[in-house]
Amino acid sequence: MSIGLEDYLFVSILLFAIGFLGVLLRKNTLIVFMCLELMLSASILALIAFSRYNSTAANPLMEGNVFVLFIIAIAACEVAVGLAIIVALWRRIQTVELGEIKELKH
Amino acid sequence: MTQLPIAFLDGVSACLRSAGTSMSGFHVYLMIFAIALPLIMALALAVSGKLPERMVKACAAIGFLVPGLSSLWLGAVYLASATDGGYMFTVLADLGLSSRFGIYLHLGLNGIALPFYMLAGLVGMAAGFYAIQSGVERLRLFLILLLVMQGGLMGVFSSVDVLFFYFFHEFALIPTFVMIAIWGRTGRKAVALEVTIYLTLGAMITLAGLIALYVFTGATEFSMTGMRAALWGSGFPHQGTLFGLLLIGFGILVSLFPFHTWAPRAYATAPAPVAMLHAGVLKKFGLYGLIQIAYPLLPQGAMEWGPLLLWLALGNLLVIGFVTMAQRDLKLMLGSASVMHMGYAFLGLYAYSTVGIGAAIMMLVAHGLSVALLFLLADVVEKRGGTADMSELGGMGTRTPVLMGLFAAAMMASVGLPGFANFWGELGIFVSLYASPTPWVLYLALLGIIISAVYGLRAVAKVFFGEAKGEIPDGDIKASEKWPALLLLAALFLIGLWPRLISDPVNEGVLQTFPDRAPVITAPAGEISLTE
C-alpha cells in the first residue's frame, strides 16, 4: 500500500477541521491559540505534500517548502505576540476565559 | 415739472451705461472681489493673533460693506444697460476641472439673478452691521462665520456654473449650523442637530438631481447656460424623475410643506443675524435654482409635478398659516410666517407663466428684505422686553415709539400693504393664478392676505399696544441698531414706490428664459395675445 497525496490531504483537512472547530468552540484562550497553530500545521502539511507529490525528477518543486519555512517563521512571531497579549490580559483580569473578555461590546 | 426728475434719471442712467461698457474689466474683478473679500477677511481674522476689538469690527465692517456696495453698483449699471435680461459681467475662469467635468468658475448676472444678488448684498450689510454691534460673546468667531456666510451668498447668486452654485451654497449654509449651536437660544443643540441633518439631506438630494440633470442633458459645460444651450428645443426622457428630485431637494431647503418643520425652530433659536441671512437670503437659493435650472430645462417634468406642487404650496399657505396664528413666541411666529410666504412663491411657480414666475421673484426679493427686517426688530424687542413670549410682552409702544413705528412698518410690508415691495410680487402672483390651469386656487390663495393680517396685527397689538408693563432698561432702539433696519426699510420703500427697479430686469430675464409662457387673454374684442 503506497501512501498517496490524498492521504496527506486527508490528514491535513482533518487537522484543519479539528483546529477550526476548536477555535469556534473552546473557551480557553490558550486552547484557542493551540488550535490556531493546529490550523497552521495543517496548512503546512498540505503544502509540503503538494510540493512532494507534484514535483517530478526533472522539475522538483521547492515552492511549497519555501512557503512552509515562511509560515513557520511567521507563526512563531505571531505566537509570541499573541502570548504576550494573553499574559497582559491575564495580568489585567486574572482570567483567560473567552466568556469573560467582553469589554468591546455595545 | 415732471420733466426735471426724468431728465435727471436719464442722465444718471447714461453715465451708468457708459460705465458698464467702458469699465467691464473692472466689473469682472468686482464680481470676484465681492465674493472673495468676505472670505479673505474671515481668513485674516481667523489667523491673526490678538487683535483689539475695534480692529476686528473694522475688518468685519469692510467685509460686509464691500459686497453690499458692489452689488448695488453692479445692479445700477445693469439696470442702466440694455441687456434684455441677458448675462452681464461674465467671469469665465478655468480651474483645471473643465476637461473632465466641464466645471469652470463661471460667474455672471442676468435679469433673474440680479435682484437676488442685490438682496444678498443689502441684507448682508444689514445683518453684518447688526452683528458687529450686537455684543455677543466670542464676537470674533461669530463675525468670521458670518463673513464666510456672506461670501457664500454672494457666490450663490452670481454663479452660472452649477457646481459652484452648489458649492457656494454649502459655504453659506454650514456656518449657520455652527452658529445656531453656539450662539442660539434655549434648545439650540437639538435644533442645530436637526437642522444640520435635514438640510444636508436636502442638499444631497439636490446635488444628486443636479448631477443627474447634467448627465442627461449631455452638455459639455456644467453650467446653466451650457445646459440650456445643449438642450435648446429638444427634450429628453425621465424629466419627471429629475424634476421630482430637484423639487424635493430644493423644496427641503426652502421649507416646502411637508418639509418645513425645521424652519420655525431654526429661525427662532438662531441668533438674529443668522436668521436674517438664512431666512432672508439663503432660503431663496432653492427657488432661484428651480427658476434658473429646473423650470427652463424640464418643462415636461414641471407640468407633471404641477398638481402635487399646487397642493403642497396650498399646504404651506393655509396649514402653516393657521400654525402661525397659533404661535405665542414672536420669533417662532416670524419663522412660521416666513414658511407661509414661501407658499405664495411656489404658487407663482405653479402658475408657470411669465407673470407668475416674474411675480414670484419679486415677492421673494421683497420677502427677503422684510423678513430680515422683522427678525432684526424682533431681536431688539426681545432684548428690550426681556422675552419673546407675546403674552408676556405688552405696552411697549409708549416707551419705544421708534421701535414700534419700525416694527409696524415692517409688519405692514410683510402683510402686503401697497407702498412696500411685497405688494407687487403678491399681486402678480394672484393675477397669474387666475390664468393657471386651476383658477379656483386663487380663492384659497387670497385667504392668505386675511391670515397674514390676523397674525401680523395681533403681534403688533400684543407687543406694543396696551398699558406699559414693567421697565425697559435700555430704552428705545439705539442708533446702531436703527441704521441696519432703516437700510432694509428704505429698500422696501424704494422698491414699493418704484417697482421697475426689480420688475424690469426680472421681466426681461424671465421672457428670455421662458419665451413661450405668456398667458393669453380672451378679451371680448377677440383674442389679445400679449406676448412680447
Added chain:
Amino acid sequence: MDLGTVLSMILLAPLLAAGLIWMFARQRAVLAMTLSLAAAATILGLSLWLYFQLWDGTAYEVSMEWMRLGPLQLSVGFLLNDLSALMLFVVGFVGFWIHLFSVGYMNDDPARGRFFGGLSIFMFSMLGIVLADNLFMMFIFWELVGFSSYMLIGHYITTDEAAQASKKAFIVNRVGDFGFLIGIIMVYWTFGTVSLGGLQELAHHSPDSVTTAMGLLLFCGVLGKSAQMPLHVWLPDAMAGPTPISALIHAATMVAAGVYFLGRTFFLFTGEALHIISWVGVVTALCAAIWAFGQRDIKKILAYSTLSQLGYMVAGFGMGSLYGLHHGDGHGAALYYGIGASMFHLTTHAFFKALLFLGSGSVIHACHHEQDIFEMGGLYKKMPLTTLTFAAGVIAIAGVPFIGAAFFSKDAILYVAKMTNFPAFLILTGTALLTALYMGRLFVIAFLGKPNSKSAEHAHESPWTIVLPLVVLAVCSVAGGYAGLYPERLGVLVQNWVPLAHGSDHTLMLVISAVASVVGLGLAGLVYGFGSKTDRVEDKAPPVYAFAKSKFYFDEIYNAYVAKVQDRLADFVSFLDTLFISGLLVKGTAAVAGLFGIGARRVHTGSVAAYVWWFFFGLLLFGAFAGGFLDGILQK
C-alpha cells in the same frame, strides 16, 4: 400748467407733508400741525383753482406705465370727470375743515406728530382713490386707506380698545378686499384691461362679458370699506379713535369710498347684481337705525347713523341704476341716475355727518371726555353755537323739508325706491322716521333740559378753531341740498342726474319727508324728554331696548368665531403639525434610522467566539460567490 401736473400736486402734497412730518416733526407738534394743515389747504386751493379756472369740464385722462411683468401691465394715472370732481371737492373741503378742527381738538395730546402725519397719509390715500383711473391703482389706495384708518384708530396706543378696534377694522376690511381682489382679477382676465375708460367701452360693446359674479365680487370691497352688512362690525368699534378721525374717515370720506367706487364702475354691474346690492343697502339702513336706539355713547349713535346712511347710499345706487335701466336706453347714460342719487346723498351726508361728529367732538372736549349722552344735558345754555350747529345737522339728517339737505338727497333715493322696489321703499321710509327719532333722541337728551353731571355743568363753548368748522359745515348742511348752488364744474352730477320726482309723486315725496322728519323729531322730544337722566324706553319697555341694543349679536358671533373656531382651529392644526409632520415624519424617520443603529449595534457582542462565527459565515458567502453559486440571485 397742465391738468396732470396740478392733479399730481394735489395728490402728492399730503404725502410730502407726511414725509416731512415723519422726518423732522415727530416730536414738534406745532410744525406737524402746520405742515398737515398747509397740505390740506393746498389740496383745497388747487381743487378750487381747477374748478374755476383750469378745467373745462371734459373728462380728462392721463396714465403712465408703472410696472410690467409679461402681459400684466400696472399703470398709475388720473381720471378727472364730473364724478371725481365732486368727490374731490367733498374730500378736500370737508378734509380741510376737519384739519382745522383737529388743531384745536388735539391740543393736549402728546402724540400730535403721529396724528397729523397719519392724517396726511390718509388724505394722500383717499385722493388716490378719488383720482385713480384704473382698478389696480384704486386697489392700492384702497389698501392704503385701510392702513391709515388702522393707524389713526389705534392712535391711543395705551388703551386696549384702540388695539382691538384698529385690528378689527383692518382685518374686516381685508375680508372685503378678498372678494374685491378676486373681482378685479376676474375683470382683468375677462377684458384684458383694468383702465376705467377702457372697461367702460369694452363693457358697452360686449355687455355679455359682464357677469353678476364679477359685480358681486367687486361689491365685496364695498361691503368692507363702506361697512355694509355683514361686514359692518368694524365701524362702531372704530369710534375708539379720536373724534376728528371718526368725522373724516368714518363718516365723510373713507366709508364713502365704497359708494364712490360703485359710481366709478357702474357699468360692471348687471341687473341681478344691482338688485342684490340694493337689498343689502336697505337691510343695512334699517338694522343700523334700529341699533342706534340701544346706544348711549354719542359717537356710537353717530356711528350707527353713518351705517344707516351708507345703506341709503348703496341702496340709492342700486335702485337708481335699476331705475335708469328701465327708464333709459338700457345702458349708458341713464345708469347715471344711480350715481346721481347716491353721490348726492354722499355729498350732503359728508357735510352733515362731519358736522355732527365735530359737534360731538366739541361737546366731548368741553365735557372733559364724557361721551355718555345721559351724563350730559342742558348744553344749549353753556355751548350755544355748538348746539345751534348741531341742531342744523340734526335737521339736515332728519330731512326736514327745505332746510335739511338730506331732504333733497333722501328724496331722490326714496323716489327711485318707489319706482323700482316698493317693499324697499316702505322700509326706507320707515327708516327715515327712525332716523329722525334717534337723532332727535340724541339731541334732546344731550343738549336740552338740565345738566346731568358735573362735567356737563362745567362745559363751556369751544375755541374758534373748533367752532368755525362747525359753522361752515352747518351752512353747507342747509345749503347743500340746493343743487343750483353748486358751482358749474362740481354740480354736473347733482344738477343733471339726480332722479327727481314729478307731478303727484312730487307732492307725495314732500308729504312723506315732512311727516317722517317732523313727526320723528317731535316724537323724540315727547318720548325721551328733555335732558333725561335715563333712557325712558329702557325703563318702560325693556324688551324693545334690549332688542335694539343686541345689535343682532353680530359682534358676539364674530368674537365667538374668532375665539372658538379660528383660534381653536389654529391650535389644532399646530398640534397636528407638531404631532404628525414634526413628530411622526421627521422624528419618526430619525427613530427609524436609530432603530437601524440599534440593530447594527447588537452584532458587537464583545464575544470573540461570536466574531469567529461571523467570520466563518462570511467565508462561506465569499466561497459561494466565487464558486458561482450565487449567480442565480445576482443575475450577472
